Amino acid sequence: MGLLATAGAMMGFWLVMERRDHERFLQEVGQAETTISNRMETYVAVLRATSALFASSEAVTRAEFAAFVVRLNLRGRYAGIRSIGFSARVASDQVGRLEAEMRGDGVEGFHIWPQDRRDEFNSVIYLEPLDDQNRVAIGFDMSVDPVRRNAMERARDTGEPAASGKVRLVREADGRDQAGFLIYMPVYQGSAIPTTVEERRDLLSGHAYAAFQADELFERILWGARPNLALEVHDGEPGKGALMHRSSDWSVGGTPRYGTERPLAVAGRVWTVSYAASAGLEAASGRGLVWIVGIGGLLATSLLSAAAVGQSRARADAERASRAERLRARELETINGVGIEVSAQLDLDRLVQSITDAATQVSGAQIGAFLYNVLDERGESYTLHALSGEKAGAFANLSMPRNTAVFGPTFRGEGAVRSDDITRDARYGHNAPHHGVPRGHPAVRSYLGVPVVSRSGETLGGLLLGHGEAGVFTAAAERLVVGLAAQAAVAVDNARLFGAALREAEQRKLLLDELNHRVKNTLAAVQSIARETSRSSPTPATFLASFEGRLLALSNTHDLITRGNWKNAPLMELARAELAPHGHDRALIAGPDVWLPPQDAVALGMAFHELATNAAKHGALSVPGGRVRIGWRVVSVDGGSHLRVEWEEFGGPPVAPPERHGFGTRLLRGVLASQLDGVVSLDFAPEGVRCVVEFPLRDGKAV
Known part of the structure; x- marks a missing residue:
């Protein structure tokens, strides 16, 4: 039954990991497909x-x-x-x-x-x-x-x-x-x-x-975007069309673990992209955890089998040792319960408490404790994780055991320490200030300490057992506690793995929600740009030129935001990117280092683009000697920090107020002020256009 349960658990875990890996493969295929399509559209x-x-x-x-x-x-x-x-x-x-x-x-x-x-x-x-x-x-x-x-x-x-x-x-x-x-x-x-x-x-x-x-x-296109994918690109159907590209990690002879084909339309022609899982996907797979479940199940089954053999022998000797028979039966019952709970339970506190109670019971100890190995800067801090045989607050006012000669072998994972009378042990009583058992601690003479060691070799902690009388713990009791310590190690490892899986799932959901939010915001911005541009464009060609320019400005701003992991974008790079097409010597840009949140960076980037476009058509940038000055500073307003950005043109032709207001004016005076929750001043002075934008600094920061 133990082997069947272990096999069933391994199969179930294998199916879960297989489904997760396949979903991850399809997600990466979708990301790669979107990346290729978007770049070709660009x-x-x-x-x-x-x-x-x-x-x-x-x-x-x-x-x-x-x-x-x-x-x-x-x-x-x-x-x-x-x-x-x-x-x-x-x-x-x-x-x-x-x-x-x-x-x-x-x-x-x-x-x-x-x-x-x-x-x-x-x-x-x-x-x-x-x-x-x-x-x-x-x-x-x-x-x-x-x-x-x-x-x-x-x-x-x-x-x-x-x-x-x-x-x-x-x-x-x-x-x-x-x-x-x-x-x-x-x-x-x-x-x-x-x-x-x-x-x-x-x-x-x-x-x-x-x-x-x-x-x-x-x-x-796919630089750093497909660590777990290999692909082939065919002009037409695979086998009939022409192979145009094969990634270096594509396996020609073998059969990939996962594979799929997707059509991709590019400029009136259909390609077929064949995707296959590469070695990176296998390396990142969680299928290795299946063997952890299997080893844990085999260990539990082995312990149960050993207990069954012991029980059989105890029954054969029942007439000679009825007392030993009853004691052995209780031990087997305890171990059996612990084994079942280790296989089915992932609550770390309950698992460790069950194992501590079982170790205390099967060894005949008066007091048992599981100390979790948490190292401080001195390398010797231990936290009480479970207590058996005493009230929960019995050690509340006592310091935790230190890495002394008595406890050291246990906390270093060197092996079990068993003493019939620890007070007579040569390693006992050498550490100040107590030189033995602290005042208020239950009396201990018989002592048994067993390390709990992970399969990776890490010492997780120790099971410490004590009794007020001498000579209580036998070699058999020591062996039982060592087996329970092994189960404790498996329980802690499984609980850690389960917690890591839950955190990974939560993080994946958070990332998907964030991506969905950002895509919706970007689509809303593009829709607004298209609507406003169409209102002020007399011909399709005019609309196309204006719309492409504004999309390019939005793309430049998104590039800066992406490099900042969608947390913030540097204002200096934003201004330089929008003025770069007109020549670095035509723009004087100065101001402190300021990082803007994504929403403010997109709005201000579009404003710079509209001002630069107007200056190139009608203002200072339309003549050789014209210049543009962009400056900003952080000012204090009502106890808060505001950013004041100033745009000035000089050296250009005389300026007259426009007879009608186009997209740029509506963007600056309406949309920009609303999105930034600030104030926008636009002055068409004869010597040059001057625009002042002032808004509160929210998630951005300035140095």
């Missing part, structure tokens, strides 16, 4: 912005395109994009003119290749960063490759981004076979996207595109 947004650059200008020079890509800061903000370029649509009779223009623009030896005869060409004319590898692709007609041509034609006909299948990038000139793909965004003549397929084909002027090397892309 890359598509960058490509839309690149297309808008060409659509909004009659002619974009090579220098302007290079400056645009530098401002994007691909390596810093959009790690994973290897390069961004533009391919021009050229009729066959215009090839010579384009080649002459490009050579005149400083591209020595420019020519369109391959030079086979065809009605039109789609030649790469701009490509950044223009390093030695990328320079090889200048002039390449990508439409000669069927895979690239298919994606370019889909982008042309739909007016939407289109991803290509697996390709070998032209700029990979070192001969290595590395998988890659491209995403194309069409650029049409005029500022609007044509409404029909025929018009789109007639008005196409070229494609803005981004090139990706698959291995580098997914390593950057």
Whole structure:
């Protein structure tokens, strides 16, 4: 029955751990899937912005395109994009003119290749960063490759981004076979996207595109985000499509413990991502606890079996020793009860008390105690955890035993100490101030001390037993107490593991609740931005440019908040991030170190973005000599700390109050003041716009 109970407990625990590990695997798959999808959407947004650059200008020079890509800061903000370029649509009779223009623009030896005869060409004319590898692709007609041509034609006909299948990038000139793909965004003549397929084909002027090397892309996207996952990415269905990426920890020959496949739509093309559990998941699995349950059950079963054998022998000797028979029966009953409770009970106090009572009873002691091993700075502090044979307050005014010669072997886990008369032991009575049993302590002559040692080797404490008469404790009693001490160790270990599992479950729920709250807040902010931007945007193109800029400002602020574990964000980095696109020499930023809570950081980041955008269009940043000054300080208001932020523009054109109030004005005077619970002053003085924001410091801090 003991073996069956142990097997059942192990099986149940195994199923629980298996289900928990599988759920954790699916959670990590979902997180990885969301991370990849979100990052690819970000890359598509960058490509839309690149297309808008060409659509909004009659002619974009090579220098302007290079400056645009530098401002994007691909390596810093959009790690994973290897390069961004533009391919021009050229009729066959215009090839010579384009080649002459490009050579005149400083591209020595420019020519369109391959030079086979065809009605039109789609030649790469701009490509950044223009390093030695990328320079090889200048002039390449990508439409000669069927895979690239298919994606370019889909982008042309739909007016939407289109991803290509697996390709070998032209700029990979070192001969290595590395998988890659491209995403194309069409650029049409005029500022609007044509409404029909025929018009789109007639008005196409070229494609803005981004090139990706698959291995580098997914390593950057999932850097540190999938410690327990391995994955493969296929263009199409696995086995039929092309393998674009395989993580380094993917096992080719073996069968993973868990695996799943998920489709992923990227720019009009469907990938299949195969996920598998890696060695990290196995290492973090709790299945090792199954063996703890099994060992504990086997130990309890072994003790019960030993007791059963002893009982059988006692019954055989019943006629010769009826008294010993009855005593042995009581001992077995006590041990049996303790074994059952150890297997089914996880309440540490009840378990330890039961074992202490059992040890006191089976040994014949008058007093028994379990002392829990809690070390202080001197390494010798012990806490009374359970007491048997005396009232609970019997030791309230007595100091705990110290690491003396008598107690030392027990508390160090060296082994049991049994003495028929401890008062005559050579180790007794050498420590001040009591030199033996303290005053008020029950008289003790027979003494038995047994250490309680965890399977890890840690000494958890000791079972201490005493009797006022000499010669009470036998070798048999010592053995029984040693067995109970082993059960006590198992009980403490199991209770610790159970407590750790409960804390882990509570922490996981707390993290999920926090994530849900933050996602709702972010979606509410995006919804508000979209609604307010649409009110002040006369055309879809204007709405797109304003909306993308505001989302980028929100993204920059969220990056800072994320680096602060969603606790706070530094105001200095927030201001620098929003003014960075206009040049560090155009903004004078000064103020003490201040960290803002997430809600205040998002609101103030959006305000900086709107002020900077207005200054670049109409104010100080619209002329070469204009400057912006941002300063802040912590002031005391009614006994509380307030943050006063000042924005000043100077050196720009004369300023006049606007005739109508757009999104920025409503944000500053309405939304910002409401979210920050503060006051916003906006002054359109002739010498430059001045904005003052003052609000109480809540969860933020200043140095």
